Amino acid sequence: MDNANEMIGDILGNVEEFEDQVAQASGSAVAEIAVRPLKPGRSGAAVFLIRHADANGPRAPLVAKICADPKLIIQERKINQERVAGKVTAAPTLVPIFASRILLCRFAESLADFNPTTxxxxxxxxxxxxxxxxxxxxxxxxxxxxxxxxxxxxxxxxxxxxxxxxxxxxxxxxxxxxxxxxxxxxxxxxxxxxxxxxxxxxxxxxxxxxxxxxxxxxxxxxxxxxxxxxxxxxxxxxxxxxxxxxxxxxxxxxxxxxxxxxxxxxxxxxxxxxxxxxxxxxxxxxxxxxxxxxxxxxxxxxxxxxxxxxxxxxxxxxxxxxxxxxxxxxxxxxxxxxxxxxxxxxxxxxxxxxxxxxxxxxxxxxxDPTRFPMPPSDDLDDDRSSNPPPELFEISLDEQGRFVDPDDARATLLEALHATAPGADPPIRLRADMIDRVRGRAADLEAKADRTPAEREELISLRERTSELNDVMTKMSWCLQRLLDDGQPWHAGESQSMLVAAERIVATLTGRKDTMRPTEGFATKLDIFFHDYTRSAGLYLTKTEESDLLSVLRCDDTTEFVNFYRGATPIERLPVSIWPVVFATMTIAEIKTKSPSREGLRDGSGWRFGPG
The missing domain is CATH 3.90.1200 (Aminoglycoside 3'-phosphotransferase; Chain: A, domain 2)
Incomplete structure (x- = not known):
């Protein structure tokens, strides 16, 4: 598409080498492949988006970079392996091929319908x-x-x-x-x-x-x-x-x-x-x-x-x-x-x-090169000002990141769901006085011209804490908005919603029984889910954090798990970066156990998870 053949031929000297490597990476089951340029061929290199499909529908896209100089591809492949893989979750995964002028990367399988542009x-x-x-x-x-x-x-x-x-x-x-x-x-x-x-x-x-x-x-x-x-x-x-x-x-x-x-x-x-x-x-x-x-x-x-x-x-x-x-x-x-x-x-x-x-x-x-400039923002009219903001449903968290009032929070979540138009995000905001206090103290110290050594140390700590808490709040808000998107398909061609996907985890974990043991193969399925979840949902967990979270969610005692999400086990035992996932699981479990009218799948074969 879009003169891709000519661009590939100009850089590599032929198209057959490229087609052969892409076909090998796609697999024999793929029946159709489309290639279009993402970036033009500057300095002897170009980048292409590759979409392919088999009998079951679209597969995760590939990104291909080609270069006339094999040294550049070899160097980039080495950087990807040593510095990017496993560290940058927003980067596609390197596909092992035997070509020194072609680099292939694959998106997560959950992004089969991802249709990117630059x-x-x-x-x-x-x-x-x-x-x-x-x-x-x-x-x-x-x-x-x-x-x-x-x-x-x-x-x-x-x-x-x-x-x-x-x-x-x-x-x-x-x-x-x-x-x-x-x-x-x-x-x-x-x-x-x-x-x-x-x-x-x-x-x-x-x-x-x-x-x-x-x-x-x-x-x-x-x-x-x-x-x-x-x-x-x-x-x-x-x-x-x-x-x-x-x-x-x-x-x-x-x-x-x-x-x-x-x-x-x-x-x-x-x-x-x-x-x-x-x-x-x-x-x-x-x-x-x-x-x-x-x-x-x-x-x-x-x-x-x-x-x-x-x-x-x-x-x-x-x-x-x-x-x-x-x-x-x-x-x-x-x-x-x-x-x-x-x-x-x-x-x-x-x-x-x-x-x-x-x-x-x-x-x-x-x-004035010594300042950090900010452009105008709130003082300009824009196209959003003509529409009145939707009613905002606010949920308060305490200093441990738990609901201040669980019953009120549950009622607020359900009210927000019923008040939300089909396909729209529930207008929910998380409020934590703890963050306001941290920000306020940091602002006070920033304003002081003659900070003591102790205050300087405190300010450094507060800056780190503020950044950390901002991440947590952003991710928690995302979890609420996306996981509560009831009835919206998370995957083209699929009828299940994100809510059903999340509920299936909770239903399997808790088992709706007096005692619970993970089913055979469940740990592997959970690993696959969180691999796709962290890559596509923007929740970037380290291997250690992922392991900590999975160890909690795999606990083989129902009471231990229920106590955890109900707050008997302090959430601060876990790194704050995994609070959002626990929080989302807590939320779904609370809604499903308290609202029997919102029934979903409790069993069934085929585990397939999309973003969220």
Whole structure:
């Protein structure tokens, strides 16, 4: 599809090698295979989505990367095996094949109907709410590999373009005026002169998180991301002065922001009939400038602000202000410089617009590079304000993450279900005063200019606790909304709902008997369920956490299990990252035992679980 044959032939010299490897990976039962490009063939490489089906319906898709240089594929395969597999649950699984110019990866079987596109292609087709959720989930999905560590040099000292910018910028930017170039050069000179005052930190991460390496399902509904192409995780042209696997701090997010501002937003702005001046005003506001001259009536501007705000808010919640203030703005500004020096420039965007937007964004960021900029968010009207918010059903948790009032919580859940339109998410919010207290204390300490050593230690601990609790609350909310989606198929062609799938676990575990022993093979089935669950639902558990949870759910004494989910066993005995799964199981068990009218499957053959 879409000239895939020609692209494969141009890179590999033939199509037969590719077809043979894909057919072998798909298996003899597959009757039909479709291949379409996901990323164009730049620098001798391209990425394709492969969909296939057998007599029982669609199979989990494959992603194929091909490259004329076998060294690049061999290196990426090694990185995937050593640094990605088992660590990044948002990455597809490597498929073992015998080809040095082809890399094949497979999605989880629960994602058979997953129809992804790249963020670069799907941005324009997606709603503001879907993109906000996606940005937050991208940050969460990379938490196991994105990190900031101390460095002996300032982060600015590792930016090789800066010292040469005086002599290289003019030739690279014929579409800019001398005055525009001077404004940018003056700010970079100031940064370079003060380079030792910037944070002495460096980053670890994906290495090339551009909009073409984030896959998702475009549209109005929120999608979970799949991250691909880890080829430059160890080494790229941007981290030549670092040891392997080290990068400019926040480099992944800097490259994602560069594409959001200079590609995705610009395409929509031009299509909406905006002027360059209107686009510049929006870009400056998105990077911390005034919004006084922004015409918020244009949907592309609202989408840019909301998407950027969601991304930066997720980053801010996960990283220390000491690293963000001084490192983030300058890293994004440096990523924007690459727009001026591309050897393969974009052909579908006016070069004057693109170079101007990249320059104005960098100038705004470098006006005060020591702060972490946030774009406007709540003070702009948008298309969501015309609809009144649905009634919100609130459930309170105590400091151990348990229901404050179990009977009231159960009644609230059922009321929310009955009040929810078919196919919609129940409007449920979890409320925990504990988190408010942690955040309040952290804010008080942040505001103090003369913190004592004890207060500094406390603040570090509170930051970590806040990030941890934010994750827990987000995941618990997701569990409630998705697992209570009664009657909605979680898999095309399947009639069972997520509720039935979750209930089957509880029914089998508790057995609805006085005593309970796991049935033969149940442990294996539970392992398969949680493998798919953690990969597709965004609940990223380590092997140890998964083992801890399964040991609880496999307990062979009914009383022990019932006591656990009713609160007799303190939930804080388990790592907080597995609370959501326990909480979801508790919720389903409570509803099913107290509401006999909501009957579901109690037995039957065939265990098949989709997302959730």
């Amino acid at each position: 963020l670069e292609r799907g941005y324009a087709q997606s709603s503001v709410g879907a993109l906000e959720a996606l940005m937050s989930r991208v940050v969460t999905s990379l938490k196991s590999i994105v990190a900031i560590e101390n460095d002996v040099m300032s982060c600015v000292g590792h930016m090789p373009r800066i010292p040469r910018l005086d002599t290289t910028l003019a030739d690279a930017t014929p579409h800019l005026s001398d005055d525009q170039r001077k404004r940018l050069l003056d700010r970079w000179r100031n940064v370079h002169q003060k380079r030792d005052t910037f944070p002495h930190v460096r980053g670890l991460g994906h290495g090339d998180l551009n909009a073409g390496n984030v896959l998702f399902e475009a549209g109005a509904d929120a999608s979970y991301p799949v991250i691909i192409d880890f080829a430059t995780m160890a080494r790229s042209k941007d981290n030549v002065s670092y040891p392997e696997f080290r990068h400019i701090p926040f480099w992944d997010y800097a490259k994602l922001e560069r594409d959001l501002q200079t590609r995705l937003f610009l395409r929509e702005a031009a299509a909406a009939g905006m002027t360059l001046e209107q686009a510049v005003a929006a870009i400056r506001a998105a990077n911390g400038g005034s919004a006084a001259h922004v015409d918020a009536s244009f949907p592309p501007i609202r989408k840019l602000f909301r998407t950027t705000h969601a991304l930066r808010a997720a980053i801010r919640d996960r990283h220390s202000p000491d690293s963000l203030n001084g490192a983030y703005a300058v890293s994004v500004a440096y990523a924007l410089l690459s727009v001026h020096f591309r050897s393969d420039p974009d052909t579908d965007i006016d070069p004057e617009w693109q170079h101007t937007i990249a320059l104005e964004a960098a100038v705004q960021l470098l006006d």
